[in-house]
Amino acid sequence: MTRRIAFPVAILIVALILASCEATPTPSPGVSGAASGSPAEATPVPTPAPPPPGGRLALVSGRGELICGINGGLPGFSFLDQATGENTGFDADFCRAVAAAVLGDPEAVEFRATTADQRSTALQSGEIDVLIRNTTWTVTRDTSWGLFAPTTFYDGQGMMVREADDITSLEDLEGATICVQSGTTTELNLADQMRALGVGFTPSVFDNIEQTYATYDEGNCDAVTSDRSQLVSQRTTMSDPSEHVILEVVMSKEPLGPVVPLGDDAWFNIVKWVVFATIEAEEQGITSDNVEEMRDTSENPVVRRLLGTEGELGIGLGLQNDWVVDVILAVGNYGEIYDRNLGPGTDFDLERGPNSLWTEGGLLYAPPYR
Amino acid sequence: MTPTGSASHERHAPVPPWRDVRVLRVAGQVIVVLAVVLFLGFLATNLTSAMSARGLSFGFDFLDQTAGFEIGESPVPYDATDTYGEAYVVGLLNTLFVSVVGIVLATILGVLVGIARLSPNWLLSRVAAAYVELIRNTPLLVQLFFLFAILLSLPRVADTIALPGSVYLNQRGLFVPGPQPQATLALWLGLIGFGVVLAITASVVAGRRAAAGRPTHRLAWLGLLALLALAVIGWIVLAPMRFDLPVRGRFNFQGGLALSSGFTALLAGLVIYTAAFIAEVVRGGIQAVRRGQLEAARALGLSEGQTLRLVIFPQALRIIVPPLTSQYLNLVKNSSLAIAVGYPDLFKVGTTMANQTGQPVPVIVLVMGTYLTLSLITSLLMNLYNRRIQVLER
Numbered sequence: 001m002t003r004r005i006a007f008p009v010a011i012l013i014v015a016l017i018l019a020s021c022e023a024t025p026t027p028s029p030g031v032s033g034a035a036s037g038s039p040a041e042a043t044p045v046p047t048p049a050p051p052p053p054g055g056r057l058a059l060v061s062g063r064g065e066l067i068c069g070i071n072g073g074l075p076g077f078s079f080l081d082q083a084t085g086e087n088t089g090f091d092a093d094f095c096r097a098v099a100a101a102v103l104g105d106p107e108a109v110e111f112r113a114t115t116a117d118q119r120s121t122a123l124q125s126g127e128i129d130v131l132i133r134n135t136t137w138t139v140t141r142d143t144s145w146g147l148f149a150p151t152t153f154y155d156g157q158g159m160m161v162r163e164a165d166d167i168t169s170l171e172d173l174e175g176a177t178i179c180v181q182s183g184t185t186t187e188l189n190l191a192d193q194m195r196a197l198g199v200g201f202t203p204s205v206f207d208n209i210e211q212t213y214a215t216y217d218e219g220n221c222d223a224v225t226s227d228r229s230q231l232v233s234q235r236t237t238m239s240d241p242s243e244h245v246i247l248e249v250v251m252s253k254e255p256l257g258p259v260v261p262l263g264d265d266a267w268f269n270i271v272k273w274v275v276f277a278t279i280e281a282e283e284q285g286i287t288s289d290n291v292e293e294m295r296d297t298s299e300n301p302v303v304r305r306l307l308g309t310e311g312e313l314g315i316g317l318g319l320q321n322d323w324v325v326d327v328i329l330a331v332g333n334y335g336e337i338y339d340r341n342l343g344p345g346t347d348f349d350l351e352r353g354p355n356s357l358w359t360e361g362g363l364l365y366a367p368p369y370r
Numbered sequence: 371m372t373p374t375g376s377a378s379h380e381r382h383a384p385v386p387p388w389r390d391v392r393v394l395r396v397a398g399q400v401i402v403v404l405a406v407v408l409f410l411g412f413l414a415t416n417l418t419s420a421m422s423a424r425g426l427s428f429g430f431d432f433l434d435q436t437a438g439f440e441i442g443e444s445p446v447p448y449d450a451t452d453t454y455g456e457a458y459v460v461g462l463l464n465t466l467f468v469s470v471v472g473i474v475l476a477t478i479l480g481v482l483v484g485i486a487r488l489s490p491n492w493l494l495s496r497v498a499a500a501y502v503e504l505i506r507n508t509p510l511l512v513q514l515f516f517l518f519a520i521l522l523s524l525p526r527v528a529d530t531i532a533l534p535g536s537v538y539l540n541q542r543g544l545f546v547p548g549p550q551p552q553a554t555l556a557l558w559l560g561l562i563g564f565g566v567v568l569a570i571t572a573s574v575v576a577g578r579r580a581a582a583g584r585p586t587h588r589l590a591w592l593g594l595l596a597l598l599a600l601a602v603i604g605w606i607v608l609a610p611m612r613f614d615l616p617v618r619g620r621f622n623f624q625g626g627l628a629l630s631s632g633f634t635a636l637l638a639g640l641v642i643y644t645a646a647f648i649a650e651v652v653r654g655g656i657q658a659v660r661r662g663q664l665e666a667a668r669a670l671g672l673s674e675g676q677t678l679r680l681v682i683f684p685q686a687l688r689i690i691v692p693p694l695t696s697q698y699l700n701l702v703k704n705s706s707l708a709i710a711v712g713y714p715d716l717f718k719v720g721t722t723m724a725n726q727t728g729q730p731v732p733v734i735v736l737v738m739g740t741y742l743t744l745s746l747i748t749s750l751l752m753n754l755y756n757r758r759i760q761v762l763e764r
Contacts, residue, residue: 013398013401013402116725117721117722120725120728124728124730140727140728144727144728144729145728165621173621174619174620175621175622175624176620176622177542177621177622182709182718182721182722182725183722183725183726187439187722188439188450188726191438191439191440191450194440195449195450201440202622203439203440203441203442204442205442205712205714206709206712207709207718211712215522218523219541220522220542220631222621222622
C-alpha cells in the first residue's frame with residue numbers, strides 16, 4: 001500500500017512546489033532595494049508605498065463605499081446611537097463628508113469602530129480608507145501610521161475628578177490612582193506632566209473606552225484623563241454627571257483630525273480638501289440651506305470657484321467639479337457640523353474656542369481654493 | 371519439499387527506483403521538507419515586501435528608546451524614563467507572577483474539585499459537577515469582567531474595611547503589611563537550621579534508644595523544645611524582619627504589600643476557570659485506574675482516604691500529567707486577558723509598545739516568542755516530571 005499512495009503523493013507535492021513558485025511575488029520596483037537584506041539595520045526612512053493600482057480613490061469608487069475607522073463609543077464625536085442604529089457625531093459627519101465628495105452619497109459609508117490600540121494597524125494595513133477617530137497629530141504617527149489631514153478639532157488634555165475630593169490642581173493628585181486608556185498620547189503625556197511636577201501616582205490602564213470610564217465611575221480611580229472634549233462627552237454617561245468636574249488645567253496640545261494611509265498623495269489631497277472646503281464654506285457664509293442658491297446665483301468669484309461654477313479645480317482633485325456642493329448639502333459647513341454635534345443645542349455645549357475661524361480669533365484657516 | 375518463491379534461489383529483476391519502496395520513502399520526505407521550506411520562504415518574502423511597501427521596517431532597535439509611560443504595578447522599580455526593553459521585562463515579571471501563583475492555586479483547587487466529583491456524598495459531587503459545567507461553558511473574558519465588577523463593588527477607599535493586623539480591604543485591593551527582611555535574617559535562618567538539625571538528631575537518637583529498649587528521657591520532645599526556643603529567642607534578639615504597615619494617604623494606601631483588584635480578579639478568574647478543566651482531567655485519571663486496585667486496597671483494610679492517597683492517586687498521576695501540562699499552558703496564555711481588568715501584563719506592554727512605536731510586526735513577533743518560550747519551559751518541566759513518575763510495568 002505504501003507504494004500505491006507514495007507516488008501520487010509525490011506528484012501532488014511537486015505540483016504544490018511549482019504552484020508556490022508561481023505565487024512568489026516580485027517586490028515592486030520602487031522598493032526592491034529596501035526589501036532585500038536589511039532587516040536588522042537601524043529604522044530606515046519609510047519609503048512611500050505604491051498605492052493600490054489606480055490609487056485608493058479608484059478603489060473606493062469601485063467599491064462604492066467608504067470604509068471609515070471611528071471610535072463608536074464617544075458621544076458627540078462618533079457614537080452608535082442605540083435607538084436609531086446610526087453613527088452620530090462630529091467625526092462621523094466628516095466621514096460622511098468624504099463619502100459625499102467621492103461617491104456623491106453621504107450614506108455610502110461603512111463605519112468600523114476601533115479601539116485606540118487597533119487603529120494604528122487598521123491604518124497601516126490599509127484595511128480602512130480613512131481614520132477619523134479623535135486621533136492626535138504627532139510626528140511619530142505622521143511617519144508610521146499615516147498622513148494627517150488638517151486638524152478638525154483643536155483640543156487639549158484634561159483631567160476629570162470628583163467634586164467632593166476637593167482637587168484643584170495636578171499637584172493635589174499625589175498618590176492618586178488615575179484611569180487612562182492604553183495606546184494613546186494621553187498615557188504618555190500623563191507620565192510626562194506628573195514627572196515634571198514631581199507628583200507620584202498609579203496609572204490604571206484599560207484598552208477600551210467603556211471600561212476606563214466605568215472603572216472611574218465605580219470609584220476605583222480618583223481621576224480620569226483624556227482629551228477635554230472626550231471628558232465632557234463621557235461625563236454625560238456617568239451615573240451622576242454633576243458629581244464630576246473637569247479641572248481647568250490643560251496638560252498638552254491635542255490636535256485631532258483625520259488620518260489616511262501612507263503613500264497615496266491623491267487620496268490625501270482629497271481628504272485634506274474636504275476638511276478645508278467645510279472651513280472655507282463657513283468663512284464664505286455658505287450653509288446647507290443656501291448652497292444651491294449660491295451655486296446658481298452668486299457673483300463672488302471665490303464662491304463660484306469653490307462651488308464649481310467656475311474653473312475645473314474639482315476635476316484636478318479627481319472628483320466631480322461641484323463636489324463641494326455635495327459635501328455642504330450632506331453635512332453642512334464646519335460651523336453646522338460643530339453646532340449639530342457639540343454646540344449649544346447638545347448636552348456638551350462646547351465653546352468654539354480655538355475651533356473658530358481665523359477671522360474670529362480661532363485657528364481654522366483654509367488655504368485659497370484656486 | 372519444494373520451496374515456493376524462495377528468494378534465496380531466484381534473483382528478482384532489480385526494482386526500478388520509482389517502484390522501490392525505500393527510495394520512495396526517502397524521496398517523499400525530502401520533497402515534503404523542500405515544499406515546507408519553499409512555502410515558508412514565500413511567506414517571509416511576502417511579509418518583507420509588503421512591509422517595506424508600506425514603509426514599515428523590521429528591527430528591534432525601539433527596545434532602547436524611552437518608554438514614556440508608567441506601569442501601575444511593578445515588582446521591580448520602574449518609571450517612565452526607562453526603556454521599552456525594561457518596560458517589557460516588567461510586563462514579563464507580572465505575567466510570570468500571576469501565572470506561577472495561578473498554576474499552583476489552580477492545581478490545588480482542580481484536584482480537590484476532581485476528587486469531590488467522585489465522592490459518594492451526593493451533595494458534594496453534584497455541587498462539584500455544577501461548578502465544572504458552569505465554568506467550563508462560559509467564556510473566560512466574561513468571567514473576568516464579572517469578578518472585576520464584584521471586586522469593584524467592595525467599599526470605596528473612604529469606607530475601607532479595617533481588619534486586625536493592619537490589613538485593609540477596599541475596592542482597590544487588599545493591603546497587608548509588607549515584610550522587609552533585615553540584615554540579620556540570614557543569621558536567624560541559620561539558627562533555625564541549626565535547631566532543626568538538633569531536633570532531628572534528638573529524635574533519631576530517641577528512636578534508636580526506644581528500639582533498643584532503653585529509656586529515651588523524652589529526647590525527641592527536648593529537641594523540639596530547643597528548636598522552638600532558638601526560634602523565639604532569635605527572633606526577639608535579632609529582629610530579622612520589619613513590617614511595613616500600609617498607611618492611609620489622601621487617596622490610596624501607601625506602603626505595605628498591595629494585592630490590587632485587577633490582579634485579584636485576574637488570578638481568581640484564571641484559577642477558577644483552569645481548575646474546572648483540571649478537575650475533569652483529574653477525574654478522568656482517577657477513573658482510569660483499574661477497579662481491581664481499589665478492591666485490593668479495600669481488602670487490605672485501607673480507609674477511603676488512605677486508598678486514594680496511597681494507591682489510586684499515584685497511578686492516576688501518570689494519566690493526569692500530560693493533559694495537565696496543556697492546562698498549565700492555557701493558563702499562561704490566558705493571562706494575556708489581563709488588559710481587560712487593568713493589570714499591566716506582558717501583552718499590555720507589548721500592545722502599548724506597538725502603538726507608540728508604530729512597529730506592530732516586530733512587537734508581535736517578540737510577544738509570541740516570549741509566550742512560546744514560557745510555554746516550552748513549562749512543558750519541559752512537566753515532561754521531566756512525567757518521565758519520573760512513569761513507572762515501567764515491564
